[in-house]
Amino acid sequence: MGATEQADRELAERFRAGDEQALRALYDRWAGVVHRLGLRCLPTAADAEDLTQQVFVAAWRSRRSYDPERGSLVAWLLAIARTQVADGLRALHRDRKVAAATRAAAPPAGSAPGSAEDPDRVADQLLVADELDRLPADQRRVLRLAFYDDLTHVQIAEATGLPLGTVKSHLRRGLQRLRNRWEVDGAPGR
Amino acid sequence: MHPDDDVLALIALNEPSGDPAVADHLAGCPDCRAEVDALTETAALARAADPDPAPPPPDRVWAGIAATLDLADPPTATDPPPATDPLLAKPWWRRTATLTAAASAGVLVAVGAGWLMGRAASSTGAQATVVSTADLNPLPDSPEQAAAGTARIERTGGTTQLTVDATGLPTPDGFYEVWLFDPTSGRMVPMGNLDPAQHGTFPMPPNLDPTRYPVIDISAEKYDNDPEHSETSVLRGQLSG
Numbered sequence: 001m002g003a004t005e006q007a008d009r010e011l012a013e014r015f016r017a018g019d020e021q022a023l024r025a026l027y028d029r030w031a032g033v034v035h036r037l038g039l040r041c042l043p044t045a046a047d048a049e050d051l052t053q054q055v056f057v058a059a060w061r062s063r064r065s066y067d068p069e070r071g072s073l074v075a076w077l078l079a080i081a082r083t084q085v086a087d088g089l090r091a092l093h094r095d096r097k098v099a100a101a102t103r104a105a106a107p108p109a110g111s112a113p114g115s116a117e118d119p120d121r122v123a124d125q126l127l128v129a130d131e132l133d134r135l136p137a138d139q140r141r142v143l144r145l146a147f148y149d150d151l152t153h154v155q156i157a158e159a160t161g162l163p164l165g166t167v168k169s170h171l172r173r174g175l176q177r178l179r180n181r182w183e184v185d186g187a188p189g190r
Numbered sequence: 191m192h193p194d195d196d197v198l199a200l201i202a203l204n205e206p207s208g209d210p211a212v213a214d215h216l217a218g219c220p221d222c223r224a225e226v227d228a229l230t231e232t233a234a235l236a237r238a239a240d241p242d243p244a245p246p247p248p249d250r251v252w253a254g255i256a257a258t259l260d261l262a263d264p265p266t267a268t269d270p271p272p273a274t275d276p277l278l279a280k281p282w283w284r285r286t287a288t289l290t291a292a293a294s295a296g297v298l299v300a301v302g303a304g305w306l307m308g309r310a311a312s313s314t315g316a317q318a319t320v321v322s323t324a325d326l327n328p329l330p331d332s333p334e335q336a337a338a339g340t341a342r343i344e345r346t347g348g349t350t351q352l353t354v355d356a357t358g359l360p361t362p363d364g365f366y367e368v369w370l371f372d373p374t375s376g377r378m379v380p381m382g383n384l385d386p387a388q389h390g391t392f393p394m395p396p397n398l399d400p401t402r403y404p405v406i407d408i409s410a411e412k413y414d415n416d417p418e419h420s421e422t423s424v425l426r427g428q429l430s431g
Contacts (some may be wrong), residue, residue: 011352019199024351027252035251053254054248058377060259061398070417079418087376121238128232129239138246146203147233148241153200172199179232 002018004134005116012068024059031056031127034081041085041119051088055081075185076131078123083185085119120187131181132174143165191215192222202229241394264373269392318344322431324406326356333336334424341368341406349393350400352381356388356408356425364412368392369419370403371426380421404429 001047034055038048059066060082066076084164133142145151157167193212201207201216216222255261326339339356354368368390370379381392394400408425 010217023259023261024252027255028246032246033250035247036240036244049247049251052251053258054375054377057258060255061395065417066393069418070415076417079416079425083378083418084376091376093279095191100316124387125239126244128235132236132239133243141237145330147237150204153203154203158364163366167419168200171203172196175202175229175232178236181233182235184272188414 008073009124011067012066012073016063016066017074018063022058023063026059026073026077027056030077030130033130034087035075035078037078037081037085037093037119037126040087040117040122047088051081051084054084058084070186072181078127079187082119082123089119100169124186127185128178128182135174135177138162138166139170139177142170143174143178146171191336192219192239198222198226199229201226201367202233203418216356257258274386289361318346320431321400322429324427324429326354326406326408326427329423332424339408339425339427341429342408343394343429343431352392352406354390354406354408356384357377359384359408359424360389361386362410364410364414366417366424367409368406368410369409370398370400371405371407373405377403378407380417380419384408400429 003075011022011025015026020105035048035052038051039045042048046063055077062080066073071079072075104137107184133145135143141160142153142156144155146157151159153164153167156171157161157164160167161168193207193215197207197209197212198229200210205399207213216226228419231321266391269362321343323340324343326341328335330338337356337358339354341354344349352370356366359366366384367387368381368397371377379395379398384390404425405428406424407419409420410422411420
């Protein structure tokens, strides 16, 4: 177990035991991730803030139901967030269908209003991005150049001064770790 | 021989191998193709994510959490209150609260049961006070239309517990999980699993206000490493008391 995993485990224990400082630590670490899920899936910025608040309130109240053996804390928080987003959007959708029915018009096709993106998909992206932030610095650096600057491994070697073989091995190891995290903690039903 | 893992990772990162032998191998090797597909999908998720770390939400969000939970730690609310657009003043899930409640009422058929109160008293002794009860019924789209159940919350001395009994549920692949549910907000609290006799008794979490979770829901869960509700509800009912 690495130092990061050990720290996460200790944080989870304190959180489950009802340590309010641990809730604050959870919030400092992952409120941005939950908030971003809301910004990408909900109609307004105010909704995203409401979602963030509800998720952390719900997490605190059900903290004893968190089982570290079943997944990471951020995956658990995102699962709570996905459920709330889905239930909320369903309610909006139902609202719209009822409104449409009273006008004797068919409801428009597609998902709920404002659901610009699929919450499960966005949650998976956030999970992978969160893991990217936790990679060893060199792996993170080369992967970011590959993902966001579209550099080839040769260009990455030139840009960083790292040997070609090292770049390839960082890319492979980093990508593999992101994949493992996604497969263990990602939204079900893919 | 399988290509080097480095080569497969590069293919997943849009750098095809120039070696025709690799392409030939991939065409005939489902294992390597699955590996490339999984890594490609991972890379696509990462690329679709925002490159910058998610910024923290405004301080008022933490202030709201601390106030709701009555935390000892004093919140630091420094930024201005949220937009006062009247349409936005109400949380988004509450804008539809009335409708949601009405829709739920259409689903929740029978509410409360006199005979259950009698049974609760006789089975647990005179000192148990029944707080609320619910008849549990299949949802219209549930495959288990023959199933039924009851739930009751009762207080004995200083403890409050939920008891659930069901009948007619088939032996599950996984297990049946009992939830407290607030259809207005979508909040759920997992309570525990039904035993093979389709019975369960669960202590109510301390500091939880049962009136905020007016619905008992039983879901069919699989052993899929997913702690959240499966969205397959087999029984549901509204508490009254």
